[in-house]
Amino acid sequence: GRACSLGAGNAELADVFDEMAVQPPIRGIKGDRIRRMAYSRAADALRRHPAAILSGSEAQAIQGVGAGMARRLDEVLETGELKELAELRQDPVVISVRELRSVYGIGPKFAAELMEKHGVHSLAQLRESVEAGSVTLSAVQRVGLRLADELRIRIPRAEAQEIEVAILHARDSLAASVDGPQDLVVVICGSYRRGKAECGDIDCLITSDTYTSNSAIPRLKQATSGDLLTRFVNALRANSLITDDLASGPSKYMGVCKLPGPGRLHRRLDIRYIPRDQFYFGMLYFTGPRSLSIDMRLRAIEKGMVLNEYCLASKDDPDDRVLVGSERQIFEALQVPYKEPHER
Numbered sequence: 362g363r364a365c366s367l368g369a370g371n372a373e374l375a376d377v378f379d380e381m382a383v384q385p386p387i388r389g390i391k392g393d394r395i396r397r398m399a400y401s402r403a404a405d406a407l408r409r410h411p412a413a414i415l416s417g418s419e420a421q422a423i424q425g426v427g428a429g430m431a432r433r434l435d436e437v438l439e440t441g442e443l444k445e446l447a448e449l450r451q452d453p454v455v456i457s458v459r460e461l462r463s464v465y466g467i468g469p470k471f472a473a474e475l476m477e478k479h480g481v482h483s484l485a486q487l488r489e490s491v492e493a494g495s496v497t498l499s500a501v502q503r504v505g506l507r508l509a510d511e512l513r514i515r516i517p518r519a520e521a522q523e524i525e526v527a528i529l530h531a532r533d534s535l536a537a538s539v540d541g542p543q544d545l546v547v548v549i550c551g552s553y554r555r556g557k558a559e560c561g562d563i564d565c566l567i568t569s570d571t572y573t574s575n576s577a578i579p580r581l582k583q584a585t586s587g588d589l590l591t592r593f594v595n596a597l598r599a600n601s602l603i604t605d606d607l608a609s610g611p612s613k614y615m616g617v618c619k620l621p622g623p624g625r626l627h628r629r630l631d632i633r634y635i636p637r638d639q640f641y642f643g644m645l646y647f648t649g650p651r652s653l654s655i656d657m658r659l660r661a662i663e664k665g666m667v668l669n670e671y672c673l674a675s676k677d678d679p680d681d682r683v684l685v686g687s688e689r690q691i692f693e694a695l696q697v698p699y700k701e702p703h704e705r
């Protein structure tokens with residue numbers, strides 16, 4: 362519970378909403394995405410707000426905070442907690458859904474089906490049912506279930522650094538191979554780049570000079586990514602770093618890695634292959650945190666532009682892009698003081 366309602370800062374209030382946003386749905390999954398977004402938006406708005414929020418009505422004046430959220434804020438400010446959240450934390454259905462959904466590949470629908478049709482409420486029961494043959498999982502869900510307990514453990518920074526070294530080593534061995542790419546740039550972003558002491562996963566961005574887009578709408582007109590991502594993933598596999606694949610596409614790979622040797626845990630690895638001309642926009646976005654991206658997008662809108670993970674462009678002419686050779690130049694273009702990754 363919360364110690365003192367009067368001491369509740371905006372960040373603490375935002376934490377309550379963030380926790381609500383990650384609660385699994387209880388009354389069906391319809392409209393759940395909207396509910397989650399409302400909580401996340403409110404949390405982001407509170408975090409960004411420069412002055413301490415002392416009442417719901419005060420908060421409602423901020424964009425992103427509606428009447429429902431204002432009422433909840435009043436409750437937290439007055440009682441020190443949100444009853445809904447306290448109840449959700451103890452709700453057995455919610456606890457079961459959360460446990461089942463902690464498996465990579467199990468979404469809200471399947472979790473509900475497991476509970477209602479198969480009476481499966483925990484990972485132990487899920488393992489039994491799979492063993493007995495009454496529940497069938499996809500290959501990805503089987504990986505998720507097998508590694509569920511390991512994958513929820515966060516990665517200490519020292520280990521993330523070792524993984525980075527191993528990934529860069531694989532990059533170098535790929536470069537040294539026959540027709541190996543000499544220009545493959547590899548940067549670990551996410552919480553790791555922000556200097557956090559622990560990371561949830563490894564977010565790896567790669568680019569090469571041979572991969573560029575010439576449109577502001579890369580999803581529509583993307584230069585062919587070639588097979589460099591596949592070759593890079595194969596190199597990581599050849600270096601015994603990747604143990605399992607979860608999902609992949611032409612510019613995105615999701616899988617599991619583990620450092621060689623005894624006593625190591627499986628870790629989630631995301632790789633994104635980004636066109637060279639979009640790389641710094643991708644770096645900014647995938648370094649996060651999300652709140653910084655939101656701030657900078659709002660700043661771009663104020664200047665009649667659009668910022669996303671691909672580019673900074675004129676609102677009226679998406680082909681009128683700002684070309685940058687560093688993240689710093691994105692900050693400069695928006696006249697926002699530069700922040701080093703560890704300050705973000």
Ligand code: DCP
Nearest residue numbers: 551552560561562564646647648649650651654
């Ligand atoms: N990101 C975002 N919006 C999302 C998801 C991600 O802006 N809905 C960006 C910001 C994140 C980055 O991508 O910092 C990487 O996503 P992660 O989920 O891996 O988040 P972090 O690396 O920041 O945290 P963690 O340590 O939990 O992995």
Ligand code: MG
Nearest residue numbers: 551552562564
């Ligand atoms: Mg991450």
Ligand code: MN
Nearest residue numbers: 562563564631
């Ligand atoms: Mn990630």
